[in-house]
Amino acid sequence: MSSNNGIILRKHIDPVEGYPKVGEHFGLEERPFNLEAAKVDEEHPLLLRNIYTSIDPYIRIRMQSPQRKSYLPSLDLGQVIPNLTLAEVVKSAVPEYKTGSHVVFMSGWEEYTFVPKDAMKMVQPISNPYNLPLMTFVGALGMPSQTAYVGLKHVGKPKAGETIYISAASGAVGQVAGQLAKSMGLYVVGSAGSDEKIAHLKELGYDAAFNYKNESVHDALPRLCPKGIDIYFENVGGETLDAVLMNANFHARIIFCGAISQYNNPNPYGLKNYAQILTKSLTIEGFIVMNLIPLYQEEYFREMPKLIAEGKLKYKYDVYKGLGSIPEGLIGVLQGKNFGKALAKIADE
Numbered sequence: 001m002s003s004n005n006g007i008i009l010r011k012h013i014d015p016v017e018g019y020p021k022v023g024e025h026f027g028l029e030e031r032p033f034n035l036e037a038a039k040v041d042e043e044h045p046l047l048l049r050n051i052y053t054s055i056d057p058y059i060r061i062r063m064q065s066p067q068r069k070s071y072l073p074s075l076d077l078g079q080v081i082p083n084l085t086l087a088e089v090v091k092s093a094v095p096e097y098k099t100g101s102h103v104v105f106m107s108g109w110e111e112y113t114f115v116p117k118d119a120m121k122m123v124q125p126i127s128n129p130y131n132l133p134l135m136t137f138v139g140a141l142g143m144p145s146q147t148a149y150v151g152l153k154h155v156g157k158p159k160a161g162e163t164i165y166i167s168a169a170s171g172a173v174g175q176v177a178g179q180l181a182k183s184m185g186l187y188v189v190g191s192a193g194s195d196e197k198i199a200h201l202k203e204l205g206y207d208a209a210f211n212y213k214n215e216s217v218h219d220a221l222p223r224l225c226p227k228g229i230d231i232y233f234e235n236v237g238g239e240t241l242d243a244v245l246m247n248a249n250f251h252a253r254i255i256f257c258g259a260i261s262q263y264n265n266p267n268p269y270g271l272k273n274y275a276q277i278l279t280k281s282l283t284i285e286g287f288i289v290m291n292l293i294p295l296y297q298e299e300y301f302r303e304m305p306k307l308i309a310e311g312k313l314k315y316k317y318d319v320y321k322g323l324g325s326i327p328e329g330l331i332g333v334l335q336g337k338n339f340g341k342a343l344a345k346i347a348d349e
C-alpha cells in the first residue's frame, strides 16, 4: 500500500490572529492510497504524481475565514491546500495526455491528485523547447515571474531612464521584476531583509539596494533615489508604502502587487501620507496575475524561456524537501526566511 499524504487546512485564521501555526491551522495528514488499484475514468480522466509545488504568500490569504472576501474563496476546512504544481501523468483516460508526460496543474499539496473532468481545461501540458529543468515551470517561469512580467510591463508601463523601487526585491516576484526593469533601461533600487539578500541584488544588476532592517526606509529612499521614484513595485505595504508616497515624483505609478507586511499583522498599518496621491497625481493600480496573464501569455512564453535559457534572467530558488516541509516553508515565506523562490520537492522526477 502506498500513501497519498496531504497538507490539510484545519482551522481558518484571519490576519489579526498573526501567523498560522503548524498543527493547529494546517498540517500533514497521513492517508493510505492504493496506487495500483487507482482508476481513471470519465469523471477523473487523469491521475498526477506531484513533483515540485510552489509555496506562495497568497496561500495565507486563502486560509482566512470565508467572511473575509477576496479574489479567491477561502479554503474549506479539511481541504488539501491547492497550489500550482509540476506533476507527472501516471494514469490517463485521455489520449492527449500520455503517461510519463509532465503538466502544470493546481494540484493539492499532496502526493497524488485526481483531475476532475471539469478541471481538465486547467491542466497545462509543458512545452520545453529549451530543455529547461522541470522545476522551472513552477519556478523561473511560474506564477510569480508572470506577476513580475505583467505587473512591470503592462501595469507599470516603464520608460527607459525612470527610477523604479522594488520591495521584497530578492523574492520570487522581486528578483524578476528587478532584472526585467534593468533590461528596459531603468534605474533599479531594491530592498530586502538581510545583507546576504542585498549582496545578491547587486549580483542581479540592481543599481542600489538597502536592508530595511538596518536602515529606515524613510532615510534610504531619498538617499538611493536622488531623482525621486517614478515607479514603485509594491510587494510589502505598510510603512514602506508611506515612505514611497513621500519620495514619489509627479505622476508616479504604484504597481500594487502585494502587501505581505499586513497578511499576519494584528495591528494593520494606517497610511499617513495618502494626501500625496492627490497632490502628486499618483496612480495606484492593484492587479491579480490570473486576471492579466491570459492577455499576455503568448508574449510571456515567447520571451521568458529564451531569456532563462540564455542565462539573461537569473533565478534563485529556495527548495524545501518533502511534502512535510511545506508548512514550515510557507511560514518561512511569510516571515522572510526564504531566500529566492520557495518551492517544495515532493517526489523525485
Ligand SMILES: NC(=O)c1ccc[n+]([C@@H]2O[C@H](COP(=O)([O-])OP(=O)(O)OC[C@H]3O[C@@H](n4cnc5c(N)ncnc54)[C@H](OP(=O)(O)O)[C@@H]3O)[C@@H](O)[C@H]2O)c1
Pocket: 056, 057, 058, 143, 144, 147, 168, 169, 170, 171, 172, 173, 174, 191, 192, 193, 194, 197, 235, 236, 256, 257, 258, 259, 260, 261, 262, 287, 288, 289, 290, 333, 334, 335, 336, 337, 338, 339, 340, 341, 342
Ligand atoms: N498580485 C498578484 O497577482 C501577486 C502574485 C504573486 C505574488 N504577489 C505578492 O507579491 C509579494 C511577493 O511575493 P513572492 O511570491 O515574491 O514572495 P517572496 O518575496 O519570495 O517571499 C516573501 C518575502 O516578503 C518579505 N517579507 C515578509 N514579511 C515582510 C514584512 N513584514 N515586511 C517586509 N517584507 C516582508 C520577505 O523578504 P525580506 O527578507 O526581504 O523581508 C519574504 O522573503 C507578496 O506580497 C505576494 O502576496 C501578488
